[in-house]
Amino acid sequence: MSSYDWRGFPVGMRALFGIPGLVMISSFLGFGAFVRSLGLQVDLGWYTTLFIWALPGQVVFLTMLAQGAGLIAIALAVTLTAVRLLPMVMLVLSKSRLEGQPRWPEYLAAHLIAITLWVIADRSLDRVPREQRLPWVMGIGTAMILAMLMTLTAGFYLSEALPPLVAIALVFMTPTFFGLSLVGGASYAFDYLAIGLAAALTPVGMIYFPQVDLLFAGVVGGLAAFLLLHPRRRRRR
């Protein structure tokens, strides 16, 4: 029975330095500018980063708050954007948790997992020793939150100062990174089909189910791809 090796924590923190960190920083610079454009104070950006820690949910929360929406309506809208965290948490934990170990690190790691972390972990965790994986996830997640608090503050105060073409490149980095990561991380035929089907269904969702367009396209596309092409267990020859 092995237990968690916490030397993985600083290794995970260092993993932020590179492309993933740049991508998140660019998206949070934009988020800081967005908080300012709503006429809100920077501290609301900090609280959403600490307590929600999923950019789409943060954007929905602050937009509705600034518009004076009811608290129940805000909670419902945020929870709809958060459904996608369920598969991400399951996938990262299935690769990193240890059986028969204390569970508090799992509850903490669950709060730190977001899309970017899943995308990075999907490819990086295989090179991390099993006992170090959950500490590694917590390390990179903690480093991300700290870096993002600083970045969104910078974005809040610098939002007007960037040349337009630089700002365009920064905002474009997020969809580019996610799109290329999906294709780069695809290892089964159903991965490619899920990407294609979900992308094709997105405009349909945007027209007919605007409140849940991403859920509709992602779940229907992913489910169909799995049912059509999921790998059956290979028999040993």
Add this chain to the structure above:
Amino acid sequence: MTVHSVPDWLLVLLIGGMSTYCWRLAGVVLVRRLDPHGSALMLVRAIATGLVAALVTKLMIQPPGVLATTDIANRFIALGIGLALMVTLRRHQPLAIVAALLTLVCLEAIGLRLT
């Protein structure tokens, strides 16, 4: 109860934090019941992949902030070049990302408008 009778941080924690964490918690609970190499997690993976693909597509069609000033054709050309490099150069991601960003910046700089 009004929005202003509680401090801001508590409001964000209760309304935003709780409605987000419930799904994360469900993930922690559910993952213990699944075989890490079984087909149930393959389905979870397919759905997660689909969700991110949908997010990318939506950001391309309906981009946030200053990206909305760019031409949709230019955005798709730039992403297409990034994807093509990713496939041909077999996972050299940093290069592919830089190429996609440079493509969009150049197309916008020369003012190409296909739509």
